[in-house]
Amino acid sequence: MPAVVTLAVDAMGGDHGLPVTVPAVARILARHDNLHVIMVGEPGALAPELKKEKLDAHPRLSVQAASEVVAMDDPVAVALRQKKDSSMRVAINLVKEGRAQAAVSAGNTGALMAVSRFVLKTLPGVDRPAICTAIPTASGHCHMLDLGANVDSEPEHLLQFAMMGQAVVRAVDGQKSPKVALLNIGEEDIKGNEQIKEAAALMSQAGDLNYVGFVEGNGIFLGDVDVVVCDGFVGNVSLKTMEGVAKMIGGMIREEAGRSWLRKLSGLFALPLLGGLKKRMDPDRYNGASLVGLNGVVVKSHGGTSVEGFASALEVAVLEAERNVPALIRDALAPLE
Amino acid sequence: MPAVVTLAVDAMGGDHGLPVTVPAVARILARHDNLHVIMVGEPGALAPELKKEKLDAHPRLSVQAASEVVAMDDPVAVALRQKKDSSMRVAINLVKEGRAQAAVSAGNTGALMAVSRFVLKTLPGVDRPAICTAIPTASGHCHMLDLGANVDSEPEHLLQFAMMGQAVVRAVDGQKSPKVALLNIGEEDIKGNEQIKEAAALMSQAGDLNYVGFVEGNGIFLGDVDVVVCDGFVGNVSLKTMEGVAKMIGGMIREEAGRSWLRKLSGLFALPLLGGLKKRMDPDRYNGASLVGLNGVVVKSHGGTSVEGFASALEVAVLEAERNVPALIRDALAPLE
Known part of the structure; x- marks a missing residue:
């Protein structure tokens, strides 16, 4: 016990x-x-x-x-x-x-x-505590931090977030070597700002950190990585963007379902389907962010x-x-x- | 003609x-x-x-x-x-x-x-051209920039993005006084970094700009604002986050629809509903970003x-x-x- x-x-x-x-x-x-x-x-x-x-x-x-x-x-x-x-x-x-x-x-x-x-x-x-939470992905969930406690994070802070995120995932998901990625933008030549480049260098050199490289905003949800590290400003915008899109899609489904008899009927039949979806994306289920x-x-x-x-x-x-x-x-x- | x-x-x-x-x-x-x-x-x-x-x-x-x-x-x-x-x-x-x-x-x-x-x-x-595109909202669309051309934008750049975004919306949507907002995070005391605060001051003082204040990541989709201004790193992460969430939800709907006979049937009946949804969120429809x-x-x-x-x-x-x-x-x- x-x-x-x-x-x-x-x-x-x-x-x-x-x-x-x-x-x-x-x-x-x-x-x-x-x-x-x-x-x-x-x-x-x-x-x-x-x-x-x-x-x-x-x-x-x-x-x-x-x-x-x-x-x-x-x-x-x-x-x-x-x-x-x-x-x-x-x-x-x-x-x-x-x-x-x-x-x-x-x-x-x-x-x-x-x-x-x-x-x-x-x-x-x-140096700075961070806000960390689980985010639903196509195959389960990942953890993301910082989600808004720190703006203008220095490379050293991002490295600390990485180590903290890894510790959280090891503890709560039981994964020994979680894949840790740094959130970045994708274009080749404008790939990230200086802060990101330096953080990537620090994370590559860190002992006991399974750093797997950059992930873009859409990569958060693919299920390929276990920890997504970012500055709190960027992380907060990304988290709120997720919430906004999910809510908009939910609202559109309700609107479309009320639009005609055919769609009302269709909406009714779609309930088990949408129930399954809701269960996987449920904001209630993903509620609870850790101050790490x-x-x-x-x-x-x-x-x-x-x-x-x-x-x-x-x-x-x-x-x-x-x-x-x-x-x-x-x-x-x-x-x- | x-x-x-x-x-x-x-x-x-x-x-x-x-x-x-x-x-x-x-x-x-x-x-x-x-x-x-x-x-x-x-x-x-x-x-x-x-x-x-x-x-x-x-x-x-x-x-x-x-x-x-x-x-x-x-x-x-x-x-x-x-x-x-x-x-x-x-x-x-x-x-x-x-x-x-x-x-x-x-x-x-x-x-x-x-x-x-x-x-x-x-x-x-x-000083810097920006990438601008239309983003679907609950009631239509808004325009957002910069989406990745510039990282580490200075307040003056954000002001320029605001003026450019306003000009685009005036031209393509025919709106005389589009509402222009600055993307920020919501917590009171940690509200944004220095760059954002200075940009907000510049935008408040600018002549001929209908600056309406801050918007958070979820606010992009509410239909309350016409132009969302942000640094290219943040904007790119937000845009890719949108794409990632929408794709994940689409994939989950397909998975759920294939999960049981009831859900298969339910998925079939849901087609008109999902068709209506797809039309409103269609990435094809929103394809085409302007280099402004x-x-x-x-x-x-x-x-x-x-x-x-x-x-x-x-x-x-x-x-x-x-x-x-x-x-x-x-x-x-x-x-x-």
């Missing part, structure tokens, strides 16, 4: 807060016997929601009071300097104190990264996610805590120091 | 060459009475293909001999310095000499940009496109030549000089 894992959950964060976080916690507690959860939030607001989910006397759930909430549009400075008793901050404090192995929040990314970095500090050898490079596991959920989506983010945290990803990253980056 | 337009077509370029370019030219000649086409390539290879399409005695088609072809993997230096009689180069020369108003090629992008820039030169006020900022119209087709796709690229060239987009860009950029 796996060792006990304790998650600190920011119960109040995200667009929906408690109505999403509490039922998701109920689901994940039912799935993992070794899991303990500390729900962090305003006790008066938490109590009725916990009762509704029959969690009010759950033996593996406790409540940690926090009097404030970081709003989705709070500037980082407010989250960091003013709201010191926010549910987000208190959840991360629990990781710092060793009372939890991982914190999960659907609160705003900038604040979560800043508070995590301030409270937990970065691991030795890590910190002294502790912190997982960021989409702000507007569903119960199932938040449960997916909790699963990511459980897995990374069980495998102790921060220790693996520390070991991986020690030689670079 | 619109004025006569003459296109110089690189008949040999692209993955397929003549079997794609010649039938596409046959289609577009049939569509536009005012169109003349100069097919540039090896006359011996062209003759049988033209005959097959009954173009061998077409009154609005002529052949210009070129003895070389730029290969898809030729380095720019080879295209530029060694293959001076390539079909690509000769087609662009025809624009330079005023014998054609636009050149179209499915040859390699880096070579096409370098040769176009060398032969045609940039317009006054343009040059003394002449140059349109780049996807290398691996179909006959219909190449015909779309020819349509882009016809429209831009009819509206004289280079003159409009020159007028738009004159105040910046």
